[in-house]
Amino acid sequence: MKARKVLGFLLLVGVVAAGGYTLLKPKQPPPILLTNAKAAPLEMGASQLAVFVSIENSGPSDTLLFASAPDAKSAAFSQTFGPLALPSGSTSALAADGVFLKLNDVRGPLDHGRTLPISLTFAKAGTLTTRARIVAFRNQGNAANYGLFGIGDICRVGDGEPAPHIELEASKIETGWTIDILSDDFEFTPELADGPHVPGTGHGHIYVNGLKLGRLYSASTSIGHLPVGQHEIRVTLSTNDHRAYVVGDSPVTASIQIHSD
Template sequence: MKAAKPLAMLAILSLLAVGAILLIWRSTQDALWVQDVTAAPLQGSPGSVGVFLTIRNRGSADKLIAVRSIVAQRSRLVSTTTESGLAIPADSSPSLASDGAYILLERVGGTLKDGRLLPITLRFEKAGEIRTQARLIAPRAQGEAASYGLFGIGDIRRVQDDKPAPAITLDVQPSEDGWQVQVETRNFRFDTDPEDGKHVPGTGHAHLYLNGLKLQRLYESRARIGTLPPGRHEIRVTLNSKDHRTYVVSDTPVSATAEIVVP
């Protein structure tokens, strides 16, 4: 009987060790997840669907390296500045959006009607594979953004010749926990109200991008980007109207770009 006690204790310790490993695995997996996943047929491109979603990363920097769907003959990330995957900053909530990098499904089989669920698998460098479903919504028109070297399928806001032309400069500096972004604007006023509204010339907000991935909207001149995976990264900021259209002056988008290298 005395020998049974050490064996029982050993069994309990083994179970606790396994439980601890499972908890560590689960917390690692749960550090990154996706939400608000929708899909929209793209007008003018039969059989093509854009997939849009939000990535929640509460862990270290990661990278989205591949996407696939069994209902599409081809699945890929588009509107990016890199072919090696999209960097996901630590402690961030970027989005694959219609006015940024997004997932394009081509030659999708079946009827593309509202409410249909499309299976999507995203593969991350660290978090591994995440399987989700995108709910089909109304078809999405494709604007002029891509024709002006902008990200996504959004549209533009031309500045009239008789109005002051907005302008922007960008400075990005390293910090202890990532990168500090500072923008300076001219002939532009940040509107701190996050709600969409009627266009007022010279007002709006900014969009902050990392290699084409939309990180966030800016309602002030400063922002923070978390730590990044090694490599060369492009930071871009555009000035946008209240309806999210990028300002364009004389066929040139009002934007600023900085390049950083993480060893």
């Protein structure tokens, strides 16, 4: 009888201890981290801002659903090309040369250095908040006039210069996807990045449904798993000084559709 009482007491102590451990166990941080958030006025004297932010995803694939900003009348993504999918184990960005967040009728002075609270809501990670620091006025280039993402500038290929052309191939692998860029009249030149323009050289930018994944300095790259569904992978070519290549009236870009299941 005594043995039963002792055993019951020990079981009770174990349950209480386990409950206490659960209560005291620190909450795990979300797998998504928002960093380097900036807000740039799009027009001099206007109350419209473009917000750029890096989205580091150390977890499984996710989808950016919507955004909000209490200091603005409205907040919306600049363009929509399908779900803003985040591959697993990746760093994406709301960027000037991709889909970005546009704030309209921001209240208060747009002083340099002021910070604005910004919330991004994800399908799995939930709502995360950061603060975007207002920086200098951002000139808008002609990229959008040629069907390119964002507000960057272009570099029109001159007569007699190499006229780059690219095509994409996608292969499914265990960790996600491999994307190969087949190019003509173009050389990837990481050693010249941020330097002056040299015709026929430069780097690429890769996007998933318009959300920028980063720069490409070689003809092959890999991305992680994507949410279930159809997605557009797009690559554009840029000069060393970060202008999008345009041949005639056509941007040097290629896309491929992949299905994730």
